[in-house]
Amino acid sequence: MELTATGALLAAHDIIRQPLGAILPRLSEVLDELIPHQVAAELSTHCAHSPFKRTDADAPVLPLTAAELAPLLAEGVPGRPWQGRAVVGGAAREVVAVRSDATARGSVLVLVREEGAAPAGEPELAVAQLLWDLVTSHFDRFAREALPGALARSRAAADTRARVTAELSTVHAAALSGVLGVLRSRSLDDTAARATATELAVSALIELRASSDRDRSIAEEPAFEAFARLADGLRPMLRHSPVRLELGAPEGPDATRGLPGDVAHGARAIVRALLLVMLEQESVTRVHVGWRLTEHELRASVRDDGPGLLDACPLGAGSVTDRLEVLGGHLELDAVPGWGTTMTAVVPLATPEAPVAAMDPLSGLGEREVEVLTHLALGHRNRQIAQELHISESTVKFHVANILNKLGVGSRGEAAALFHKAA
Numbered sequence: 001m002e003l004t005a006t007g008a009l010l011a012a013h014d015i016i017r018q019p020l021g022a023i024l025p026r027l028s029e030v031l032d033e034l035i036p037h038q039v040a041a042e043l044s045t046h047c048a049h050s051p052f053k054r055t056d057a058d059a060p061v062l063p064l065t066a067a068e069l070a071p072l073l074a075e076g077v078p079g080r081p082w083q084g085r086a087v088v089g090g091a092a093r094e095v096v097a098v099r100s101d102a103t104a105r106g107s108v109l110v111l112v113r114e115e116g117a118a119p120a121g122e123p124e125l126a127v128a129q130l131l132w133d134l135v136t137s138h139f140d141r142f143a144r145e146a147l148p149g150a151l152a153r154s155r156a157a158a159d160t161r162a163r164v165t166a167e168l169s170t171v172h173a174a175a176l177s178g179v180l181g182v183l184r185s186r187s188l189d190d191t192a193a194r195a196t197a198t199e200l201a202v203s204a205l206i207e208l209r210a211s212s213d214r215d216r217s218i219a220e221e222p223a224f225e226a227f228a229r230l231a232d233g234l235r236p237m238l239r240h241s242p243v244r245l246e247l248g249a250p251e252g253p254d255a256t257r258g259l260p261g262d263v264a265h266g267a268r269a270i271v272r273a274l275l276l277v278m279l280e281q282e283s284v285t286r287v288h289v290g291w292r293l294t295e296h297e298l299r300a301s302v303r304d305d306g307p308g309l310l311d312a313c314p315l316g317a318g319s320v321t322d323r324l325e326v327l328g329g330h331l332e333l334d335a336v337p338g339w340g341t342t343m344t345a346v347v348p349l350a351t352p353e354a355p356v357a358a359m360d361p362l363s364g365l366g367e368r369e370v371e372v373l374t375h376l377a378l379g380h381r382n383r384q385i386a387q388e389l390h391i392s393e394s395t396v397k398f399h400v401a402n403i404l405n406k407l408g409v410g411s412r413g414e415a416a417a418l419f420h421k422a423a
Helices: 005-016 020-032 066-075 122-145 148-184 190-216 223-238 261-279 320-327 367-377 382-389 393-407 412-422
Strands: 039-044 052-054 082-088 091-100 107-112 220-222 244-251 258-260 286-293 297-304 330-336 340-348
Touching: 005 020, 005 122, 020 039, 020 107, 020 122, 039 066, 066 082, 066 091, 066 107, 082 107, 091 122, 107 122, 220 223, 223 244, 223 258, 223 261, 223 286, 258 261, 261 286, 261 297, 261 320, 261 340, 320 330, 320 340, 367 382, 367 393, 367 412, 382 393, 393 412
Parallel strands: 244 286
Antiparallel strands: 039 052, 039 107, 082 091, 091 107, 220 258, 286 297, 297 340, 330 340
């Protein structure tokens, strides 16, 4: 299919008018008429919090990863689209890679094609290059100008990415700690040690592969089940360690309540990280892990019988501190020289009487709601917002009502003030 100059301009205009999260899917739809493909993916270095995106994120058809796109970004030549076979989705496939230098470190768009697809022609590749340069420049403007709507989405993406990274990091660390404990054990011969280490490694891999799908399906977990999952993850870490692990089941007046999924996942990751810090000490022989729930908070504690000299220094960014900040919680540390250390992660729990205050007042809004709020902050009325976003006025009213409810304000002006304050 040929695309006229007028058609290309109209397509470009339509693409950049989309909400940020819909730009890549719309670009893919336009390019699919010129260069048919299964999936479109991008690696964009201007977006530090969410650099890798794909059009099939909701229902992946290929196991694409950012690591597979990195060589195409590094080796690509800006302005000269490349087509051929590359390893993406775990296998060699036909792709078209389009690199842009509209940002300092560049970005790449990758179209994964059907096996045996005819090579794209120069005119089609040229259009793909022009549209990707335009889209990348558009994204770069948002990054450089730090528009409030983009900042809100970026912060939300950063929170999600920090949670996932911390979760995976601590799971990896737990698996490695278990394997090292086996290898260091003097009570096992070589054959038994190899067999046990292999079992731990296989179990860890199975857990990692299953955890993302399982966790996505869980919005809330009963406290006892959440703690049982934590216990299952902690036992392998000390299976062949001289340190004895004691587990205290959830206690307190609300011990049977359900925990929000993010709180349960976060608390498990935090406890694993705290336990790893304690195990790095010498002369520790016993560690106790327990949860206590009250009406308003979860208190996850890790207590050892070590020298009592720990401080908060090993608990820096990217681990316990960042995750607690995301959850609106804090860490309490009680170290008594000669008697041991107790570290308690305190995570607030939302109740009708005591909702948890969001760290970012806009973090609870969806992408479309952020866009509507952006227009409210500019003083736009419902009709203008509907025209700009290509939705009906009744839909705008629905979004405005949700925004006011989520922000806990009574007027459009108050919502706009919160938006400007967050910016």
